[in-house]
Amino acid sequence: MAQTAPLIPRLVASSIAIANRAGEIIRNVMSKGDLGIVEKTGKNDLQTEADRSAQRCIITSLSKQFPSITIIGEEDEPSDSPVPSDWVVSEVDQDILRLECPDNLQQVSAEEVVVWVDPLDGTSEYTQGLLDHVTVLIGIAVGNRSVAGVIHQPYYNYQKENEPLGRTIWGIRGVGVGGFEPKAAPEGQRIITTTRSHSTPEVQATLDAMKPDNILRVGGAGHKVMLLIEGKAHAYVFASAGCKRWDTCAPEAILVALGGKLTDMHGKEYSYDKNTPFPNKGGVLATGKGENHEWYLEKVPEAIRKKLV
């Protein structure tokens, strides 16, 4: 069975197991208490031992199982030390291999695939102990389109006793989603989710122009898209540069598999081609199924939109 399934479901099946292992690594770094925080070149841009170790687990495991695909991860990897053998995952999620795959995904070759890896999304919140904002993102693109994604939440249920810790969500365009219960956001209200740690006057002015009933300021692109697909927010609005392709590839695929949309502030979809520059310079607008994406686009103040190119 495992050998006969097409490449995209096999990649998703492996990514689920790999993301689970990366989540354990993230929890282990936190429980040891030494986060090894490094400031990257940008302002307000941190990296921890958990980001570095989780990425080594994910990239080593994926490239071992799929040697011909292109993998692009957020973190630079200067370490020459060998990856611990228990970080190299060979398990796969068997249920995914049994899914029906649409025609357009049957014949994808490894050379067409780009996997965008964010080993720890919501690093700023992780360092501040806001653990439920943290996700592991593995996004799978074919050519320039995001087609499948895995979001793992290592700290899901962490404040509840007797509930399983962590969960993993997946989505494949044209196939479906799993690992959670999709829900529509409440009618008759406008709830917008946005950045907690990277706000700017332009981000705030754009939110003001949309006159939301409520604003949910949370960390992580993965976490914010989770709020959309679980019916907690109607739109994710970030009228600023700062997010990168690894932040949006996996969440976009899951959102789109459910009928939602993710674009820049001009309404343009991002390309996930391996040669694309990775910054999402046009900002992020994501809306759930049935939301009027155009309405949000029209509300973006023109002077702010013009700067986002």
Ligand SMILES: Nc1ncnc2c1ncn2[C@@H]1O[C@H](COP(=O)(O)O)[C@@H](OP(=O)(O)O)[C@H]1O
């Ligand atoms: N101004 C900025 N500089 C650096 N990274 C930014 C940024 N704005 C957003 N990001 C990145 O985009 C992701 C979502 O941001 P936010 O939580 O603010 O909405 C985070 O990913 P990481 O935590 O993986 O680095 C964050 O670092």
Ligand SMILES: [Mg+2]
């Ligand atoms: Mg980062």
Ligand SMILES: [Mg+2]
């Ligand atoms: Mg990120």
Ligand SMILES: [Mg+2]
């Ligand atoms: Mg990250």
